Amino acid sequence: MSELYHVGLTPEQGAKYAILPGDPGRVEKIAQLLENPQFVACRREYKTYAGTLAGERVLVTSTGIGGPSAAIAVEELYMTGVRNFIRVGTCGGMQHQVMSGDMVVATAAVRMEGTSKEYVPIEYPAAADFDVTCALVDAARHLNKPFHTGVVQCKDSFYGQHDPGRMPVGVELLNKWDAWVKAGCLASEMESAALYTVAGILRARAGCVLSVIWNQEREKAGLSNEPCHDTQAAIEVAVEAIRILISYNRQDSQ
Ligand SMILES: O=P(O)(O)O[C@H]1O[C@H](CO)[C@@H](O)[C@H]1O
Numbered sequence: 152m153s154e155l156y157h158v159g160l161t162p163e164q165g166a167k168y169a170i171l172p173g174d175p176g177r178v179e180k181i182a183q184l185l186e187n188p189q190f191v192a193c194r195r196e197y198k199t200y201a202g203t204l205a206g207e208r209v210l211v212t213s214t215g216i217g218g219p220s221a222a223i224a225v226e227e228l229y230m231t232g233v234r235n236f237i238r239v240g241t242c243g244g245m246q247h248q249v250m251s252g253d254m255v256v257a258t259a260a261v262r263m264e265g266t267s268k269e270y271v272p273i274e275y276p277a278a279a280d281f282d283v284t285c286a287l288v289d290a291a292r293h294l295n296k297p298f299h300t301g302v303v304q305c306k307d308s309f310y311g312q313h314d315p316g317r318m319p320v321g322v323e324l325l326n327k328w329d330a331w332v333k334a335g336c337l338a339s340e341m342e343s344a345a346l347y348t349v350a351g352i353l354r355a356r357a358g359c360v361l362s363v364i365w366n367q368e369r370e371k372a373g374l375s376n377e378p379c380h381d382t383q384a385a386i387e388v389a390v391e392a393i394r395i396l397i398s399y400n401r402q403d404s405q
């Protein structure tokens with residue numbers, strides 16, 4: 152059967168579960184935690200391994216950076232039969248208590264990116280699936296590492312987040328950032344709004360766990376802010392959450 156145009160997978164994958172890192176370099180680290188991990192395909196930013204967890208086939212596919220490529224990954228994985236998506240990504244903390252090395256489970260995402268707007272009007276919320284979020288929270292509790300749950304902010308420009316003053320629209324970016332911080336957004340990243348919107352419209356389920364690299368609000372306030380690039384805890388949470396979801400789904404189908 153012919154391969155799906157971007158991800159390079161044949162449609163008969165037989166997996167209902169997928170773990171989605173942004174970075175292709177994270178795929179092998181995740182796949183190592185599955186049973187019998189095997190390379191499946193690599194095209195553009197989309198690298199895929201497959202393995203099993205609790206007797207279920209699970210795909211690990213990188214989505215690249217940003218909403219457009221994440222939306223394509225969700226669409227094409229859905230065409231192969233995937234119905235449960237967990238993103239494992241990185242983010243920048245926005246509240247002082249969200250420290251480098253902590254995890255954030257994103258219950259919803261601010262749609263300050265472009266992709267989700269080409270699916271549905273802006274009034275529609277980008278919300279995580281409740282069961283997937285419960286599975287992520289259960290998994291994070293077992294790991295005994297600091298984690299937070301709440302709304303994250305999604306945008307298209309990484310440098311618009313980190314150097315807004317350089318942009319011709321800097322005033323608008325700074326005003327909005329201030330509003331997201333005051334509204335309690337926990338962290339900023341780039342894919343969850345598209346993931347939640349596209350998965351919701353396809354009637355699939357999605358959730359997201361993020362590893363906090365740094366926190367520019369802590370930096371601004373002169374608080375400690377040593378970067379942490381270790382994503383292992385978030386990876387373990389994502390894999391354990393898939394195991395939990397598989398058991399929820401088995402109970403529900405009895
Ligand atoms: O580490 P990943 O999953 O790529 O996630 C974050 O890192 C990238 C920016 O550095 C964006 O994709 C952002 O969402």
Ligand SMILES: O=c1cc[nH]c(=O)[nH]1
Pocket residue numbers: 241242243244309312339340341364365
């Ligand atoms: O600050 C950050 C860190 C990771 N990803 C982002 O989009 N922003």
